[in-house]
Amino acid sequence: MEAHVYDFDPAIVARDPLLQPFSIKHVTFRNRIMSTSHACGLEVNGMPEEAYQRYHEEKAKGGVGLSMFGGSSNVDIDSPNIFRQLNVGTDAIIPHLQRFSARMHGRGAALMCQITHLGRRGDPYGGDRLPTIAPSPVRETAHRSIPKEMDEHDIDRVVRAYAAAARRCKEGGLDGIETLAGGHLIGQFLSPATNRRTDRFGGSLENRCRFALMVHDAIRKAVGDDFLVGMRFVVDEGPDGALRFDECVRIALVLKEAGGIDFFNAIYGTMDTLAALTVYNMPGMGSPLAPWVEPVGAFRREVGLPVFHAARIADLASARFAVREGKLDMAGMTRAQIADPHIVAKLASGREEEIRPCVGATHCQSQHRPSCLHNPATGRELTFSHVVAKTRGPARRVVVIGGGPAGLEAARVSAERGHDVSLYEAASEFGGxxxxxxxxxWRRDLKGIVEWRVAELQRLGATLRTDAYMEGEDIAALNPDVVIMATGGLPLADLERGAELCTTTWDVLTGQAALSGEVLVFDGTGRHPGPLAAERAIGMGARVEYVSIDAQLAEELTYAERTRWKRLFLRFGIRPVPETRLVAVRRQDNRLLATLASDVSGEVSTRLVDHVVIEQGTIPLDEVYRDLRSRSANDGVSDLAAMVRAAPQPRGDREGFELHRIGDAVASRNIHSAMLDALRICSAL
Structure with missing residues (x-):
C-alpha cells in the first residue's frame, strides 16, 4: 500500500489541530500524531531487520508524523535482551539504522529510537548472565533481580555506553533519541525508593539527578546540538511510587536547565509491579480514555519544553482535545496504530469512519506482540498488506456462514477483494x-470489533442476513463459488460423569441460567469466560469458589488482563484453587457433589454446592460443513502451507465450490486466531 492511495483533503488538514506540523530545532514533524517506542517483538538477534522496519514503515505510509522504535534498546552488556529489545550497544546496528531511517524519511516520517539501561529491571540469568546493577541493592518485584550496587567505575562505564549508543543512532540517520527514566536505571537514581545512597549520587534531589545529568551531558557531547535528545519521564509515580508531581517538576527543571534535553515524553506511574504497569503506566480496556492528559498538561505548563505523551489515547477525539488544549505537543497513539497504522491518512482524506478502532484489549502486549486482537496483518507486513488488494481474476460469489469475528473478517476481506459477498448469521445480531x-x-469495548466490521461490510455493499440458519441445501442453492464456514462452536463439557448436571459459562453469560447459593466455577481454559461467569455469579448474590486447571488465574491471557481479573477477584473475596481438575459431578440431597483432583498432590476432594459452572472451551459446530464436503471441489480441505503463505488454495479435481472452515469451527481458539484464518484464506481469493 502506498500513501498516495489516500487523497488528502486540504480543508480537513487545515482545520484539524492533529494535522498541523510541529518543529523542535531543525526537525519538523508533519503532524502531531506519533507512535511511541515499544519492543515490538520483530527484532532478529537484537537488530531491526526487514520485518521490524516494514512494521514501522506501514505507519509512515499511513501518515504518522513520528515513529519511535526500539522500546528499551540496550546500551550495554549488563542490560540484557529479555523482552525482544534492540541492541544499540554495538556498531553492528548502524547499517540497519541507516536503511531504516532512509525508508522512513522516504515516506515523510521522522524516526527516533529509545535507548536505555534496564538497571535492576534486567535479568541476571538473561543474556550473558551478568549481575544486574542499580544505585542500591533494592529488588524489583516484576523482574525479580537483586542488583549489585553500582560503584563509580560502573557509573562511568554506563555513561560512556549511553553516549556511544546515541552516536550510533545519529550515524544511523535518525532524527533523535530518548532515554528512559521511569523504572529504568536513570529513574532508579532519581527515585528515593530505589536510590538509598549516601554518596554524591544519593540523598538530595540534586545528588539524585547527577547520574541523569552525566548521561545527557555525555550524549550531547557525542551527538552535538543538531540531534534531538529527549527523555521518557515520569510526571508522577502515583500511589505506588515515591516521586510526587512537584518533585518530578523540580527534577525536570534541573534537567532542562542543564541543556541536554530537547523534549520530554511524559508518562505516569511506576512499572515495578505488573499491577502498577497495568493500572497506571499502560492502562487498557476498562480504564478511562487518556487518563493522564491533565497531569501531563500541568507538567508541560511548568516545564516549558515540548511534551509527548501516550497512555490509552486510543481515539482521535481524545488526541485532538489534548493537542488543541495545549496539554501536549505530540499525541502518542501507539496501540491505536497497531490496530490501524493508517489513522492519519484516513483522517486527512475524510475517511475517519473507516479507522479500525483500538478496543484496548492489550493483545499487543502478549508474548505474540505486536499482534492486534482484530488486525491480523499487524506484525505480518511481509505477508499481508493493510490495504486489501482487488482480485486480478473474475469476481466470485462468496458465501460466508456465521457472523462471529471469523465470519465478519472473511466477509470483509472478500468484499474488499471485489467479490460478491453474502453473510448469513443464525442469531438475531452479528458478533458471535x-x-x-x-x-x-470492563469488556464492553469488544463490541467495537463487531461494529466496525458491520459498518465496513455495509460500505462495501455486502449482503448481510441475520436470523438466517442455513442448511447445506440452502447454501448449495445460492450457487456459490466459495463457501466459508465460520459457524463457531458449542460449549464443551468433558467430565468422567455428570457433565449434563453442569451449567456452562455461556448459559451464565447469556442470561439463560440464574445462580444462587454456593457456586463452583471450574475453569479449564484460562481465558475470559470463567472469570466473567464468576463475576456474573457474584452479581447475582451467589458465593463463588473458583477452581482452575492452570497454575494461576487467567493463565492464557495477557498480563494486563490477568492483573485486572486478579484485582476483581480480590474485591469479590474469591481465592482461586489452582492446578485442580473437576473430575465428576453427581446429585446429592437436591444439590450437586463435585469431585476435584489436585494435579500437584493427587489428592481427591469434594464440594457440595448448588451449581457447577464449567468452562472448557468449545467443540466445532460443523454438521453443515460436513454435509457440504461432498459437494465441494476441495473436499473442504484447506492447504495449510498455502494458508500460512496467504497463497491461493488448490481447487481440487472435482466439480463444485471451494469450501473452507475457519475460527472455532475448526478448533477452540481466540479472536485473533479466528481472524487470521479468515485473512489467510480470503486475501488470496
Missing part, C-alpha cells in the same frame, strides 16, 4: 462469542 465476551463489567 464477542457479544458474550462483551457482557463483563
Amino acid at each position: 462469542q464477542v457479544l458474550i465476551g462483551a457482557t463483563g463489567s
Whole structure:
C-alpha cells in the first residue's frame, strides 16, 4: 500500500489541530500524531531487520508524523535482551539504522529510537548472565533481580555506553533519541525508593539527578546540538511510587536547565509491579480514555519544553482535545496504530469512519506482540498488506456462514477483494462469542470489533442476513463459488460423569441460567469466560469458589488482563484453587457433589454446592460443513502451507465450490486466531 492511495483533503488538514506540523530545532514533524517506542517483538538477534522496519514503515505510509522504535534498546552488556529489545550497544546496528531511517524519511516520517539501561529491571540469568546493577541493592518485584550496587567505575562505564549508543543512532540517520527514566536505571537514581545512597549520587534531589545529568551531558557531547535528545519521564509515580508531581517538576527543571534535553515524553506511574504497569503506566480496556492528559498538561505548563505523551489515547477525539488544549505537543497513539497504522491518512482524506478502532484489549502486549486482537496483518507486513488488494481474476460469489469475528473478517476481506459477498448469521445480531465476551463489567469495548466490521461490510455493499440458519441445501442453492464456514462452536463439557448436571459459562453469560447459593466455577481454559461467569455469579448474590486447571488465574491471557481479573477477584473475596481438575459431578440431597483432583498432590476432594459452572472451551459446530464436503471441489480441505503463505488454495479435481472452515469451527481458539484464518484464506481469493 502506498500513501498516495489516500487523497488528502486540504480543508480537513487545515482545520484539524492533529494535522498541523510541529518543529523542535531543525526537525519538523508533519503532524502531531506519533507512535511511541515499544519492543515490538520483530527484532532478529537484537537488530531491526526487514520485518521490524516494514512494521514501522506501514505507519509512515499511513501518515504518522513520528515513529519511535526500539522500546528499551540496550546500551550495554549488563542490560540484557529479555523482552525482544534492540541492541544499540554495538556498531553492528548502524547499517540497519541507516536503511531504516532512509525508508522512513522516504515516506515523510521522522524516526527516533529509545535507548536505555534496564538497571535492576534486567535479568541476571538473561543474556550473558551478568549481575544486574542499580544505585542500591533494592529488588524489583516484576523482574525479580537483586542488583549489585553500582560503584563509580560502573557509573562511568554506563555513561560512556549511553553516549556511544546515541552516536550510533545519529550515524544511523535518525532524527533523535530518548532515554528512559521511569523504572529504568536513570529513574532508579532519581527515585528515593530505589536510590538509598549516601554518596554524591544519593540523598538530595540534586545528588539524585547527577547520574541523569552525566548521561545527557555525555550524549550531547557525542551527538552535538543538531540531534534531538529527549527523555521518557515520569510526571508522577502515583500511589505506588515515591516521586510526587512537584518533585518530578523540580527534577525536570534541573534537567532542562542543564541543556541536554530537547523534549520530554511524559508518562505516569511506576512499572515495578505488573499491577502498577497495568493500572497506571499502560492502562487498557476498562480504564478511562487518556487518563493522564491533565497531569501531563500541568507538567508541560511548568516545564516549558515540548511534551509527548501516550497512555490509552486510543481515539482521535481524545488526541485532538489534548493537542488543541495545549496539554501536549505530540499525541502518542501507539496501540491505536497497531490496530490501524493508517489513522492519519484516513483522517486527512475524510475517511475517519473507516479507522479500525483500538478496543484496548492489550493483545499487543502478549508474548505474540505486536499482534492486534482484530488486525491480523499487524506484525505480518511481509505477508499481508493493510490495504486489501482487488482480485486480478473474475469476481466470485462468496458465501460466508456465521457472523462471529471469523465470519465478519472473511466477509470483509472478500468484499474488499471485489467479490460478491453474502453473510448469513443464525442469531438475531452479528458478533458471535464477542457479544458474550462483551457482557463483563470492563469488556464492553469488544463490541467495537463487531461494529466496525458491520459498518465496513455495509460500505462495501455486502449482503448481510441475520436470523438466517442455513442448511447445506440452502447454501448449495445460492450457487456459490466459495463457501466459508465460520459457524463457531458449542460449549464443551468433558467430565468422567455428570457433565449434563453442569451449567456452562455461556448459559451464565447469556442470561439463560440464574445462580444462587454456593457456586463452583471450574475453569479449564484460562481465558475470559470463567472469570466473567464468576463475576456474573457474584452479581447475582451467589458465593463463588473458583477452581482452575492452570497454575494461576487467567493463565492464557495477557498480563494486563490477568492483573485486572486478579484485582476483581480480590474485591469479590474469591481465592482461586489452582492446578485442580473437576473430575465428576453427581446429585446429592437436591444439590450437586463435585469431585476435584489436585494435579500437584493427587489428592481427591469434594464440594457440595448448588451449581457447577464449567468452562472448557468449545467443540466445532460443523454438521453443515460436513454435509457440504461432498459437494465441494476441495473436499473442504484447506492447504495449510498455502494458508500460512496467504497463497491461493488448490481447487481440487472435482466439480463444485471451494469450501473452507475457519475460527472455532475448526478448533477452540481466540479472536485473533479466528481472524487470521479468515485473512489467510480470503486475501488470496
